[in-house]
Amino acid sequence: GIPPRILPLLRLPSFSKAFTAKGRFVGLLERIPLRVITNPEAGLRGAAQFGIKTIRP
Structure with a gap:
């Protein structure tokens, strides 16, 4: 995404x-703390966690 590319700014x-x-x-x-997520797999990891929580009661 864009935020990691403009991190110095x-x-x-x-x-x-x-x-x-x-x-x-x-x-x-x-x-409000300002944070930039630099892990390129962050969205995939979040989706995986959501899927696991949805499937498992």
């Missing part, structure tokens, strides 16, 4: 400032 202080600079929502957004 996402690490810049200007990104987190732009993310949190949302007026009355600043306090809320400052408490």
Whole structure:
């Protein structure tokens, strides 16, 4: 996906400032951790876990 390709830009202080600079929502957004998933199999692993939980009671 795109986020791993732009990871250096996402690490810049200007990104987190732009993310949190949302007026009355600043306090809320400052408490939200920002993470980038770099594992290319993350979606497949999530789907597998969902499938396992769905099949097994």
